[in-house]
Amino acid sequence: MSRRFQHEEEVLAKAYDARLAKRLLGYLSPYRFVVAVSVILLLLVSVSELVGPYLVKVAVDQHISVGDASGLPFLAVLYILSLAAAFLLRYWQVYLMNRTGQQVMADLRQELFAHVQRLSVSFFDKNPVGRLLTRVTNDVEVLNELVTTGVVSIFGDLFTLVGISVVLVAMNARLALVIFLLIPFMFVAALLFRQKARVAYNMIRARIARLNAFMQETLSGVRIVQAFAREAKSMSKFERLNASHCEAYLKSIRYHAIFFPVMELIAATAVALIIWHGGVKTLEGTLTLGVLIAFLQYTRRFFGPISDLSEKYNSMQAAMASSERIFKLLDTVPEIQDSPSPVLLKDVRGDVEFDRVSFSYHEGEEVLRDVSFKVAAGETVAIVGATGAGKTTLMNLLSRFYEPQQGAVRIDGVDVRQVPQKDLRKHIAVVPQEVFLFSGTIEQNLRLGKVHLSQERIEEAARKVRADEFIRRLRRGYGEEVGERGTSLSAGQRQLLSFARALLHEPKILILDEATSSVDPETEHLIRDALRSLLVERTSIVIAHRLSTIRSANNIIVLHKGAVKEQGTHAELLRRGGIYARLSELQFEEQEALPPRQ
Numbered sequence: 047m048s049r050r051f052q053h054e055e056e057v058l059a060k061a062y063d064a065r066l067a068k069r070l071l072g073y074l075s076p077y078r079f080v081v082a083v084s085v086i087l088l089l090l091v092s093v094s095e096l097v098g099p100y101l102v103k104v105a106v107d108q109h110i111s112v113g114d115a116s117g118l119p120f121l122a123v124l125y126i127l128s129l130a131a132a133f134l135l136r137y138w139q140v141y142l143m144n145r146t147g148q149q150v151m152a153d154l155r156q157e158l159f160a161h162v163q164r165l166s167v168s169f170f171d172k173n174p175v176g177r178l179l180t181r182v183t184n185d186v187e188v189l190n191e192l193v194t195t196g197v198v199s200i201f202g203d204l205f206t207l208v209g210i211s212v213v214l215v216a217m218n219a220r221l222a223l224v225i226f227l228l229i230p231f232m233f234v235a236a237l238l239f240r241q242k243a244r245v246a247y248n249m250i251r252a253r254i255a256r257l258n259a260f261m262q263e264t265l266s267g268v269r270i271v272q273a274f275a276r277e278a279k280s281m282s283k284f285e286r287l288n289a290s291h292c293e294a295y296l297k298s299i300r301y302h303a304i305f306f307p308v309m310e311l312i313a314a315t316a317v318a319l320i321i322w323h324g325g326v327k328t329l330e331g332t333l334t335l336g337v338l339i340a341f342l343q344y345t346r347r348f349f350g351p352i353s354d355l356s357e358k359y360n361s362m363q364a365a366m367a368s369s370e371r372i373f374k375l376l377d378t379v380p381e382i383q384d385s386p387s388p389v390l391l392k393d394v395r396g397d398v399e400f401d402r403v404s405f406s407y408h409e410g411e412e413v414l415r416d417v418s419f420k421v422a423a424g425e426t427v428a429i430v431g432a433t434g435a436g437k438t439t440l441m442n443l444l445s446r447f448y449e450p451q452q453g454a455v456r457i458d459g460v461d462v463r464q465v466p467q468k469d470l471r472k473h474i475a476v477v478p479q480e481v482f483l484f485s486g487t488i489e490q491n492l493r494l495g496k497v498h499l500s501q502e503r504i505e506e507a508a509r510k511v512r513a514d515e516f517i518r519r520l521r522r523g524y525g526e527e528v529g530e531r532g533t534s535l536s537a538g539q540r541q542l543l544s545f546a547r548a549l550l551h552e553p554k555i556l557i558l559d560e561a562t563s564s565v566d567p568e569t570e571h572l573i574r575d576a577l578r579s580l581l582v583e584r585t586s587i588v589i590a591h592r593l594s595t596i597r598s599a600n601n602i603i604v605l606h607k608g609a610v611k612e613q614g615t616h617a618e619l620l621r622r623g624g625i626y627a628r629l630s631e632l633q634f635e636e637q638e639a640l641p642p643r644q
């Protein structure tokens with residue numbers, strides 16, 4: 047995993063950042079009514095919880111101590127009612143806040159997914175999928191905690207604290223002071239815990255991210271892992287990552303295990319002091335027994351919110367860190383932007399022109415150098431060149447997945463940078479080097495969401511590219527599930543589907559990038575025949591290593607280390623005796639050298 051990744055996961059954010067908080071509140075605003083109701087409910091919960099001990103005081107002082115049993119049943123019922131009310135109110139409050147939390151999470155995930163999907167292809171060169179997944183799942187989940195247990199219940203905790211303080215002071219100010227004296231100790235303990243727990247918490251997050259990333263990578267490459275018998279190596283690496291995650295967790299557990307008993311101890315000290323001091327006062331007759339009992343009960347409730355608050359501080363801090371990362375992703379602007387004064391391509395003819403194009407993926411590493419060529423509408427041009435020469439890159443520029451640093455790519459004389467991306471890509475279909483199928487049926491993969499296509503059209507396209515035969519042999523035909531990335535099909539079968547997909551797109555410009563590299567020579571031959579008629583109406587750019595497939599092209603461009611070295615027809619290039627002639631000779635010899643077929 048890259049250092050940058052780790053760094054990003056380990057970043058320590060502030061617990062409260064006004065800028066982030068404001069933006070987060072924006073997500074709550076559609077639900078502000080529910081949030082307001084929830085706050086009110088919580089205040090009522092606090093009040094109803096305050097009532098209980100007070101009722102006990104009244105029962106002891108005004109009835110039991112004076113030997114008057116008459117009001118006791120009423121007080122007992124009130125006591126039960128106050129607890130029942132607290133229960134119901136809390137139920138509604140928890141339900142409402144959790145519902146809101148889920149809604150906010152769903153909104154945010156939706157926004158993230160929509161946004162990430164629109165980012166330029168170059169963004170995905172730099173950002174591993176694993177990290178993006180973490181944004182959409184883990185980081186969003188952390189924010190949920192902020193909504194459900196954070197924002198609103200902090201109000202509740204503070205209100206309970208103030209409420210109890212007021213009641214205590216009203217009952218007996220001196221005794222209340224005994225409790226208040228212990229607050230600084232609690233704050234010191236909470237402060238220490240917060241610092242330690244925060245570091246441990248961030249460590250946990252960073253390590254779980256590392257664990258996830260490793261697992262994801264290993265499992266998606268499981269074939270290679272097994273083929274090269276790397277299981278043991280992977281296992282031991284996983285073991286190390288797993289252990290380090292466990293260790294971080296144990297650390298945080300240790301802090302929790304110390305912190306909460308310490309808080310208990312302080313609370314117990316408060317109780318002890320009240321029994322001592324209050325007990326003496328009661329015996330002296332300056333304090334009623336009821337007040338003493340009420341004090342003991344309130345003391346327990348008083349310290350709960352304090353330790354809760356310091357826990358919440360941690361989740362606030364985590365939420366800030368997560369939201370920082372989420373917003374950073376949301377604020378990433380797509381590198382490729384539609385022109386503010388767009389030109390729509392109407393009635394595309396399909397002239398393609400590369401005009402002195404230079405391009406590099408990374409500054410200083412030029413991949414294309416001053417490339418110029420033209421393809422007239424309806425013609426077929428072939429691009430040949432060694433591996434890494436820049437053939438696929440050329441096509442990336444034509445589809446405007448990247449933009450050239452110099453020169454221009456034009457369709458019908460219009461710079462592709464002026465055409466809205468959607469409009470541009472409507473006219474171009476690519477049969478890519480690496481076919482990608484989505485999990486789903488064959489039909490869904492051919493249709494790609496175009497609901498208006500009839501079943502006949504789909505089958506017709508499949509027939510034209512000779513995919514129909516193998517599809518019909520499948521148990522469920524067009525309804526066969528292809529598995530994730532189409533793993534249940536052979537590479538050649540996937541290529542045929544990719545062909546049919548491109549045809550259904552009805553492009554004016556068709557790009558075939560090594561489109562027939564995985565099918566057998568016989569199928570390739572059949573496809574070529576079928577395509578011949580299809581290629582007439584459209585501009586086609588064929589990238590091929592097997593020169594036999596491109597002999598009939600109107601023009602052949604030989605790309606060498608990012609520059610056009612030769613161009614012409616097959617016959618012209620052979621006559622020239624350059625790179626193409628040499629390549630052609632090599633392939634011819636190879637075929638000769640192969641043992642005869644049986």
Ligand SMILES: Nc1ncnc2c1ncn2[C@@H]1O[C@H](COP(=O)(O)OP(=O)(O)OP(=O)(O)O)[C@@H](O)[C@H]1O
Pocket residue numbers: 171407408413431432433434435436437438439440479
């Ligand atoms: N996304 C990318 N980021 C950075 N460099 C890239 C990227 N894609 C390709 N390259 C580099 O650009 C150069 C040209 O790659 P390209 O894919 O265009 O080659 P190609 O001619 O299609 O090769 P092949 O015949 O193997 O498909 C290579 O050196 C490659 O390392």
Ligand SMILES: [Mg+2]
Pocket residue numbers: 437438439479559
């Ligand atoms: Mg390529």
